[in-house]
Amino acid sequence: APPNQELTVAVTCLKDGSLSVRAAPSSWETLVPDLRREVERKRGAVVLLRADRVVPYRIVQRLIIAAKSAGAQQIALATEPAKR
DSSP: OOOOOGGHHHHHHHTTEEEEETTTTEEEHHHHHHHHHHHSSTTTEEEEEOOOSSSOHHHHHHHHHHHHHTOOSEEEOOOOOOOO
């Protein structure tokens, strides 16, 4: 089920390597502090990690580590519905 927008902090990684937190540009150097600020502001929020299909798994792992480092208690991975 789609998460409640009010309780979600989305982190996006595009295939060109660009990052954003809640649609605001970020970088690997500022990702943890940017995310920490949002997690503290929205207590109990789910950090939703979104990555283009071609983003390597090791990058998704880095996103998970960054979310944990920022204090995220709940982390979810966005997926596309299966095509029939």
